[in-house]
Amino acid sequence: MKLYEYIAKSIFRTEGILLPKGGVAQTPEEALTIAKDIGFPVAIKSQVLTGGRGKAGGIAFANTEIEVINESKRILGSELKGIRVGQVLVEEKSIFDKEYYISITVDNFLKKPIILASSQGGVNIEDVSEEYIVKKVIDMEVGVYPYLGREIARKLGMQGELMNEFSSLVIKMYNLFRKYDAELVEINPLVRSGDTLIALDARLNVDDDALYRHQDLPLVAEGEGWELKAKALGLSYVQLDGDIAVMANGAGITMATLDLLAIFGGKPANFLDAGGGAAVGPMARALSLLNDTKPKVIFINIFGGITRCDDVALAILEVKKTTDFCAPLVIRLTGTREEEAIKILLENNLSAYNSMEKAALKAVALTKPSSCCFGGR
Amino acid sequence: MAILINKDTRVVVQGITGKQGNFHTREMLNYGTNIVAGVTPGRGGMEIEGITVYDTVAEAVEQHQADASVIFVPAPLAKEAAFEAISAGIKLLVIVTEHIPLHDALQIVGYTQKNGVIQIGPNTFGICSAGQAKIGIPPNSIFTPGPVGVVSRSGTLTYEIVSNLSTRGIGQTTCLGLGGDRVVGLSFVDILRLFEKDNETRAVVLVGEIGGRQEEEAAIYIKSMTKPVIGYIAGKSAPPGKRMGHAGAIIERGAGGFESKVESLKQAGVKVAEIPSQVADYIADLLK
Numbered sequence: 001m002k003l004y005e006y007i008a009k010s011i012f013r014t015e016g017i018l019l020p021k022g023g024v025a026q027t028p029e030e031a032l033t034i035a036k037d038i039g040f041p042v043a044i045k046s047q048v049l050t051g052g053r054g055k056a057g058g059i060a061f062a063n064t065e066i067e068v069i070n071e072s073k074r075i076l077g078s079e080l081k082g083i084r085v086g087q088v089l090v091e092e093k094s095i096f097d098k099e100y101y102i103s104i105t106v107d108n109f110l111k112k113p114i115i116l117a118s119s120q121g122g123v124n125i126e127d128v129s130e131e132y133i134v135k136k137v138i139d140m141e142v143g144v145y146p147y148l149g150r151e152i153a154r155k156l157g158m159q160g161e162l163m164n165e166f167s168s169l170v171i172k173m174y175n176l177f178r179k180y181d182a183e184l185v186e187i188n189p190l191v192r193s194g195d196t197l198i199a200l201d202a203r204l205n206v207d208d209d210a211l212y213r214h215q216d217l218p219l220v221a222e223g224e225g226w227e228l229k230a231k232a233l234g235l236s237y238v239q240l241d242g243d244i245a246v247m248a249n250g251a252g253i254t255m256a257t258l259d260l261l262a263i264f265g266g267k268p269a270n271f272l273d274a275g276g277g278a279a280v281g282p283m284a285r286a287l288s289l290l291n292d293t294k295p296k297v298i299f300i301n302i303f304g305g306i307t308r309c310d311d312v313a314l315a316i317l318e319v320k321k322t323t324d325f326c327a328p329l330v331i332r333l334t335g336t337r338e339e340e341a342i343k344i345l346l347e348n349n350l351s352a353y354n355s356m357e358k359a360a361l362k363a364v365a366l367t368k369p370s371s372c373c374f375g376g377r
Numbered sequence: 378m379a380i381l382i383n384k385d386t387r388v389v390v391q392g393i394t395g396k397q398g399n400f401h402t403r404e405m406l407n408y409g410t411n412i413v414a415g416v417t418p419g420r421g422g423m424e425i426e427g428i429t430v431y432d433t434v435a436e437a438v439e440q441h442q443a444d445a446s447v448i449f450v451p452a453p454l455a456k457e458a459a460f461e462a463i464s465a466g467i468k469l470l471v472i473v474t475e476h477i478p479l480h481d482a483l484q485i486v487g488y489t490q491k492n493g494v495i496q497i498g499p500n501t502f503g504i505c506s507a508g509q510a511k512i513g514i515p516p517n518s519i520f521t522p523g524p525v526g527v528v529s530r531s532g533t534l535t536y537e538i539v540s541n542l543s544t545r546g547i548g549q550t551t552c553l554g555l556g557g558d559r560v561v562g563l564s565f566v567d568i569l570r571l572f573e574k575d576n577e578t579r580a581v582v583l584v585g586e587i588g589g590r591q592e593e594e595a596a597i598y599i600k601s602m603t604k605p606v607i608g609y610i611a612g613k614s615a616p617p618g619k620r621m622g623h624a625g626a627i628i629e630r631g632a633g634g635f636e637s638k639v640e641s642l643k644q645a646g647v648k649v650a651e652i653p654s655q656v657a658d659y660i661a662d663l664l665k
Contacts, residue, residue, distance in 0.1 A: 108590075112483065209476040209479065210478035212453065236622045240614075252529070253534040254621070256611045256652075261614075271621055335516065
């Protein structure tokens with residue numbers, strides 16, 4: 001779960017990390033009150049869960065009251081990369097000498113936390129060339145001590161008091177990383193003003209699987225529309241931009257199903273992993289959701305292992321009890337209880353493919369204009 | 378010969394009294410797995426599927442000289458279960474549990490590495506040495522003994538591919554799921570090394586997916602292998618920045634993309650199938 005900048009900053013502040021003065025506003029009037037309180041000039045920053053806000057016009061500076069009103073009016077209610085801006089963070093505009101980058105994340109391959117730092121801050125870290133990136137691996141049994149921070153600081157060209165400042169910042173960031181089950185703790189840019197270091201931006205991404213032990217955190221729902229609805233139903237769902245709705249069982253096979261449709265010239269509308277061993281109820285809810293998205297075809301691809309094929313057939317009937325499918329169903333079933341499933345489907349004028357490829361070809365064909373002339377199967 | 382497990386491997390089931398643990402204990406027994414004990418704290422003395430349940434792993438190890446354990450306990454308790462198994466002297470640990478917090482997974486891996494324990498998972502279907510034993514949850518019916526080693530990051534997709542192989546009369550030595558999480562115990566390279574050394578394995582299937590850089594690292598090792606490897610990578614059509622079901626399946630910060638994995642593997646001489654059913658075609662050609 002990603003946290004909004006202002007929430008991440010409030011958490012950083014509790015750890016004693018230096019930040020610009022500021023407050024969050026939902027209206028231009030609130031923005032003005034905050035600006036007057038902290039004094040001019042101010043920065044007005046859109047609160048959305050996406051990077052590259054500056055380039056997209058989501059960050060502005062204001063020197064006067066009228067500028068605060070105009071700029072916050074412009075940003076609030078605008079759309080940034082398709083996401084509506086509901087809040088802005090109004091902060092004092094910092095004057096600084098240099099920008100740095102620092103983050104703590106997990107290296108999947110090393111299976112350890114790592115610190116990444118760079119003297120080239122304020123830009124996307126992916127765009128910084130390797131030679132400017134300092135990388136340190138953390139041994140969780142040892143933890144982070146000041147020497148590690150000093151060593152990174154040395155490589156970033158810091159000395160004296162600044163080196164100590166940086167070192168203590170690294171420890172605070174690691175404390176946050178551990179305390180909040182973070183996937184990412186990031187400051188970009190971290191700016192130097194004299195001998196102090198200030199976090200102009202703050203990112204804190206919390207591991208979804210650990211949210212049960214962080215009930216004090218505000219729940220921030222990422223994604224829009226159908227993704228939010230699917231999340232509320234407990235489904236593993238990703239919205240795509242095609243017209244073939246997909247339900248499969250298992251993340252790998254669901255990805256492979258989308259790939260197959262794309263290779264055959266089709267456009268998948270979503271990723272939906274019903275999970276291994278899903279029961280009738282959850283699968284019916286998943287299918288209802290797909291039906292609600294109004295696709296051209298609904299493609300069900302099930303390899304029955306723990307998942308029982310007859311449960312899949314029953315889930316389809318369950319949906320049909322209350323509503324009509326708005327699109328043709330292309331069903332592929334194989335494995336556990338396949339025969340029982342086929343029997344149930346046939347009794348209800350439905351059929352299924354045994355091969356994933358043949359079924360995918362059929363699903364793609366149904367989305368092409370010519371296929372309507374042949375009336376389905 | 379197979380790798381890591383065989384019919385003599387002595388297995389403990391942690392969480393045996395739960396719904397999943399109970400069901401899969403029965404399935405594993407049906408397959409021929411030598412399950413020697415179960416563990417559920419507070420349920421010592423019970424019997425499940427004819428298997429004695431103990432309160433602690435240490436007791437199960439003492440009584441039955443178990444050398445492997447499979448964990449079915451819920452995610453919030455999985456870290457402790459793993460620590461318990463390792464400290465009881467278990468040498469091979471299969472963690473089936475999904476949604477274990479990332480920081481817990483880091484600590485589990487740290488402890489297994491320190492103790493020289495082989496850790497499969499978390500979020501894995503487990504391991505099956507065809508015709509001998511399976512530890513985990515894959516369907517029994519798909520496996521056939523034979524010369525192909527299979528290593529994968531996903532479950533159902535692996536069943537699909539293994540089932541294709543078996544249908545065409547191509548059997549397997551061992552099939553192993555590394556796990557779909559960001560941080561898991563083993564990497565492709567660890568398993569490729571074992572298949573390279575295994576006398577019975579003549580060819581290897583590697584089923585990868587987007588996210589991380591495991592496949593790229595595997596490609597480096599494959600260059601030095603004498604046995605042929607056939608690959609398949611899922612996630613060609615996945616958009617960047619989206620987690621595709623598995624916690625580990627995400628293209629982020631410009632890394633973990635499909636093309637880089639396929640290119641690296643191809644450069645190492647791996648034939649990469651474009652669709653799942655091609656894997657069996659390629660393997661059949663190789664073994665002709």
